[in-house]
Structures are given as structure tokens and as C-alpha cells.
Amino acid sequence: MNQNFDEKCKSRGLSITVQRQKVYEVLMEDKSHPTVDSVYLAVCKAIPTISRATVYRTLETLADEGLIQRVLHPGSSARYDGNPAPHNHLVCTVCGKTEDCMDSSLNALPCPDRSSTGFTISECEITYRGVCPECQRKA
Ligand SMILES: [Zn+2]
Ligand SMILES: [Zn+2]
Structure with a gap:
């Protein structure tokens, strides 16, 4: 390694x-x-x-x-993050806990069409915010 x-x-x-x-x-x-x-x-x-x-x-x-x-x-x-490749995350808004969210359906999301603005998109990352199980239990 x-x-x-x-x-x-x-x-x-x-x-x-x-x-x-x-x-x-x-x-x-x-x-x-x-x-x-x-x-x-x-x-x-x-x-x-x-x-x-x-x-x-x-x-x-x-x-x-x-x-x-x-x-x-x-x-x-x-x-x-030890993984430098673009990937999606789940973030707890209470404690800040951050987890990878690997779901193949997300990789199939089409990129928005930006051809009218000339903006080229090279990569995409999605962040889902919510409350982790531990924080839900404490609440
Ligand atoms: Zn939490
Ligand atoms: Zn990650």
C-alpha cells in the first residue's frame, strides 16, 4: 500500500x-x-x-x-476522503457524520443540457442531507 x-x-x-x-x-x-x-x-x-x-x-x-x-x-x-474519485455522500445535519452513498442508479443520472451556455460538465457529485440513525435515536 x-x-x-x-x-x-x-x-x-x-x-x-x-x-x-x-x-x-x-x-x-x-x-x-x-x-x-x-x-x-x-x-x-x-x-x-x-x-x-x-x-x-x-x-x-x-x-x-x-x-x-x-x-x-x-x-x-x-x-x-481517501477515495479521490467523484462519488456521492450522505451527510447528517446534526452530527456531521458523512457516509459514501454508492448507488448505481445515481451513476445513470443524465447531466443537464448546458449546450446553450457553453458550460462543459466534467463530473458530478450529489450530497444528500438528513439525520443519521444515531441522531434519530437521541432525538
Ligand atoms: Zn448524526
Ligand atoms: Zn466519500
């Missing part, structure tokens, strides 16, 4: 650092779309001296390079 990461870094001219390797590893293991803070806590277990700012910068660099993706929802803090 890390060999794969090393190759991806090399092909992008990114230097391979222990911090980058660890941050990437955490994201590969944590499928919950963690925030900077949760990635930081997990990376700290392996690299206790790392700062939150370094973890943040590392996440941003990896996202800019397309190795991971930033998941931004208005009103909640940024989350990071």
Missing part, C-alpha cells in the same frame, strides 16, 4: 515524507471521512511530535495533488 503511495508521490514530484505516508495511511484505514482533528489524533499515535498544522498542510497537499479529496459541506468543518 505504501509502495503505491510512494509511486503516486514520485509521479507527481512530491517528496515522500514519514508525515505524508502516515497521514495517507490513516485516511486509507479511516473510511469515516475524518476531520483534520481526527486525522491529527490518529497520526499522533505514530508520530507524537507532529503538529496539527503539519497534519492540516499535509492533507491539503495530498488533496491538491489528487491523492485524496476534500469533502466540504457548508456549515461544517472540512473532511477528507
